[in-house]
Amino acid sequence: MTVLAAHASWIDASRREPEGPLAPLQLVAPDGSLTEHGRAYGVDATLASSLYRDMVLGRRLDSEGLALQRQGELSLWLMSWGQEAAQVGSIRALRPSDMVFPSYREHVAAMCRGITPGEIASQWRGVSHSGWRPDDRRFHIYSLVLGTQTLHAAGYATGVAMSDSDEIVAVYFGDGAASQGDVNEALNWSAAKSLPLLFFCQNNQWAISTPTSQQMGAALHQRAAGFGMTSFHVDGNDVLAVHAVTQAAADHIRSGGGPAFIEAQTYRRAGHSSSDDPGRYRTNDEVASWELRDPVTRMEALLRGLGISDGFFGEVQEQADQLATEMRAACRSLPRPDLADLFDNVYAEAHPTVTAERRQFLAHRASLEGV
Amino acid sequence: MLRMTLGAALNTGLRTAMEKDDRVIVMGQDVGALGGVFRVTDGLQKTFGADRVFDTPLAESGIVGTAIGLALRGFRPVCEIQFDGFVYPAFDQIVSQLAKMRARSGGAISLPIVIRIPVGGGIGAVEHHSESNEAYFAHTAGLRVVSCSSSDDAFHMIQQAIESDDPVIFYEPKRRYWEKSDLHQEASLGLHQARVVREGSDCTVVAHGPTVATALAAADAAQEDGFSVGVVDLRSVAPLDLETLREQASTSGRVVVVHEASTFGGIGAEIAASITEACFYRLEAPVLRVGAYNLPYPPAKVEDHFLPDVDRVLDAIDRTLAY
Numbered sequence: 001m002t003v004l005a006a007h008a009s010w011i012d013a014s015r016r017e018p019e020g021p022l023a024p025l026q027l028v029a030p031d032g033s034l035t036e037h038g039r040a041y042g043v044d045a046t047l048a049s050s051l052y053r054d055m056v057l058g059r060r061l062d063s064e065g066l067a068l069q070r071q072g073e074l075s076l077w078l079m080s081w082g083q084e085a086a087q088v089g090s091i092r093a094l095r096p097s098d099m100v101f102p103s104y105r106e107h108v109a110a111m112c113r114g115i116t117p118g119e120i121a122s123q124w125r126g127v128s129h130s131g132w133r134p135d136d137r138r139f140h141i142y143s144l145v146l147g148t149q150t151l152h153a154a155g156y157a158t159g160v161a162m163s164d165s166d167e168i169v170a171v172y173f174g175d176g177a178a179s180q181g182d183v184n185e186a187l188n189w190s191a192a193k194s195l196p197l198l199f200f201c202q203n204n205q206w207a208i209s210t211p212t213s214q215q216m217g218a219a220l221h222q223r224a225a226g227f228g229m230t231s232f233h234v235d236g237n238d239v240l241a242v243h244a245v246t247q248a249a250a251d252h253i254r255s256g257g258g259p260a261f262i263e264a265q266t267y268r269r270a271g272h273s274s275s276d277d278p279g280r281y282r283t284n285d286e287v288a289s290w291e292l293r294d295p296v297t298r299m300e301a302l303l304r305g306l307g308i309s310d311g312f313f314g315e316v317q318e319q320a321d322q323l324a325t326e327m328r329a330a331c332r333s334l335p336r337p338d339l340a341d342l343f344d345n346v347y348a349e350a351h352p353t354v355t356a357e358r359r360q361f362l363a364h365r366a367s368l369e370g371v
Numbered sequence: 372m373l374r375m376t377l378g379a380a381l382n383t384g385l386r387t388a389m390e391k392d393d394r395v396i397v398m399g400q401d402v403g404a405l406g407g408v409f410r411v412t413d414g415l416q417k418t419f420g421a422d423r424v425f426d427t428p429l430a431e432s433g434i435v436g437t438a439i440g441l442a443l444r445g446f447r448p449v450c451e452i453q454f455d456g457f458v459y460p461a462f463d464q465i466v467s468q469l470a471k472m473r474a475r476s477g478g479a480i481s482l483p484i485v486i487r488i489p490v491g492g493g494i495g496a497v498e499h500h501s502e503s504n505e506a507y508f509a510h511t512a513g514l515r516v517v518s519c520s521s522s523d524d525a526f527h528m529i530q531q532a533i534e535s536d537d538p539v540i541f542y543e544p545k546r547r548y549w550e551k552s553d554l555h556q557e558a559s560l561g562l563h564q565a566r567v568v569r570e571g572s573d574c575t576v577v578a579h580g581p582t583v584a585t586a587l588a589a590a591d592a593a594q595e596d597g598f599s600v601g602v603v604d605l606r607s608v609a610p611l612d613l614e615t616l617r618e619q620a621s622t623s624g625r626v627v628v629v630h631e632a633s634t635f636g637g638i639g640a641e642i643a644a645s646i647t648e649a650c651f652y653r654l655e656a657p658v659l660r661v662g663a664y665n666l667p668y669p670p671a672k673v674e675d676h677f678l679p680d681v682d683r684v685l686d687a688i689d690r691t692l693a694y
Contacts, residue, residue, distance in 0.1 A: 128477060130477070134476065140443070141472075141476055148463065148464065150436075151436025151437050151439070151440065151464065152436060152439045152440040152468070154433070154437050154440060155440020156441070157440070158437055159445065181432060182433070182463075182464075185432055186436070188428055188430070188433075345473060345477055346512050347473070347513070348478075348535075348536035349536060352613065353610045
């Protein structure tokens with residue numbers, strides 16, 4: 001009779017347990033003091049002020065968007081409240097020539113790329129399916145089917161890799177989208193082809209009402225290792241840490257190191273959208289605990305500690321209010337599209353069905369005039 | 372004039388398109404060193420290099436999704452989906468992304484992408500390797516859907532599809548890959564024109580892709596019985612060449628549509644409705660459809676009973692003549 005050993009050490013040699021998660025890098029503590037890493041890294045006050053300004057402007061843009069929705073000017077708004085550091089810190093660490101593929105909550109990142117508040121509002125007012133041309137500001141239109149844009153970014157990066165350019169490509173997605181097949185295909189694809197692509201995951205803890213604990217069995221930055229990709233874990237509410245980590249990841253990619261993955265821990269302080277009711281699935285205590293880690297108040301405390309004057313904060317607030325006024329005006333003056341024009345944009349080349357139906361539509365509309 | 376197999380004509384067409392325009396790239400599973408499971412891309416990687424002809428990971432959504440990104444970067448990708456039944460993982464990327472991005476961007480974005488799909492049954496394959504799914508894509512605004520049936524069309528249509536600034540789903544009749552026919556230097560028709568393959572005054576059979584040969588065989592058999600049956604090769608499933616269809620239907624007054632896809636909700640239903648609307652008073656009989664039964668594709672040993680064959684087409688011709 002053959003006896004099988006219960007615990008053979010040679011079996012253990014073939015076995016690997018998943019590694020544990022890393023602690024997220026933090027340079028500025030929630031109270032605005034520098035951490036040990038923060039002290040070692042140092043603070044560029046000009047950069048810090050500038051990042052702060054973008055966060056405040058972005059927050060104001062978001063709150064105005066929600067107000068416009070509540071007043072019936074927008075049909076839907078997807079709030080970015082709480083995620084300002086993740087978006088500003090990352091996009092500001094890229095070069096303006098680096099192509100960016102957003103998901104649909106990246107209003108603050110869009111603003112940093114010069115997308116105007118009116119352009120951002122356009123989609124949510126129901127006058128278009130996207131508000132801007134993607135090529136001139138190197139910021140693609142939003143993708144509403146979660147994770148699909150990661151593959152577009154991988155394809156774009158494939159094209160970049162075929163050229164002499166030192167551009168990189170960045171793609172935004174969230175913890176929920178990370179469960180999609182497309183995201184995992186894109187991760188695998190870019191690792192296999194060593195593409196110049198940065199995966200920036202804003203883990204805002206919630207996919208509508210589903211928490212990350214029910215979404216995945218391993219932290220997202222750990223998953224990257226399985227694909228053969230460098231990853232970073234950062235406090236996504238610390239704009240200086242996000243900026244530093246994104247710069248490091250971008251340098252890694254630009255120097256030919258292949259794709260990189262950043263998991264930024266942040267929090268969606270509002271509901272998923274203006275239609276959501278987060279009180280049904282999460283506690284006030286949880287919300288309050290993240291309020292203490294808010295990215296904007298944290299930076300304000302740091303800057304005040306650095307001796308930045310009240311005048312600066314007043315000026316930023318004034319700019320934010322101007323932006324909100326501009327957004328409101330731009331939103332309300334967005335032209336209502338004519339359905340007849342939409343027939344022209346389905347195909348690049350003439351299409352008999354479209355031509356015939358456009359004619360039918362115009363004839364029908366004309367027949368109703370004066371009725 | 373050359374004579375070659377349909378598969379070789381596609382290969383020659385791809386080669387010609389790649390020579391003409393260095394933005395044209397070929398991508399898909401096993402399209403490189405292997406030349407594709409049907410050898411349609413045979414030798415292309417050797418000629419044009421691994422940058423322009425490359426193997427992708429085994430992920431259909433990834434193939435189409437990355438092709439979109441490449442097109443955004445200025446390339447003109449030609450993707451191969453290995454078999455018809457494997458296109459579904461890419462369904463979202465085709466229907467929600469590829470088809471709609473031009474409209475979503477207000478015309479700012481063009482995605483000149485060709486998705487080649489070997490289609491249909493008749494090769495004794497295992498499941499998911501014999502499907503006819505053109506109706507799904509024909510139903511989607513933003514896509515063009517074409518289907519070749521001969522070497523000449525294969526050669527010219529693949530080049531026309533690549534030159535199109537719109538996304539094109541390009542169906543290749545896999546059981547006809549090895550059939551030889553003549554290839555002419557110049558294209559005789561545009562990508563979306565139907566071809567009147569055979570004139571007929573008693574009845575018109577409309578077919579596309581693999582069923583064009585079936586329709587012609589049925590027309591031959593009908594002629595022996597003294598009936599003049601015409602055959603129209605659709606070539607383009609979306610948009611349809613309604614002008615040619617109307618002309619032929621008005622001439623013969625009787626139309627039978629044949630395709631390998633199931634009849635319910637199929638392209639035949641669209642053709643029947645369009646012809647009825649346009650030629651109601653010229654018709655002698657209702658437009659009849661011959662297609663697969665509304666079953667999942669059956670095991671290969673019984674596919675001959677499932678697919679429309681000459682007898683079923685003749686039966687439909689008989690029924691339409693009886694009105």
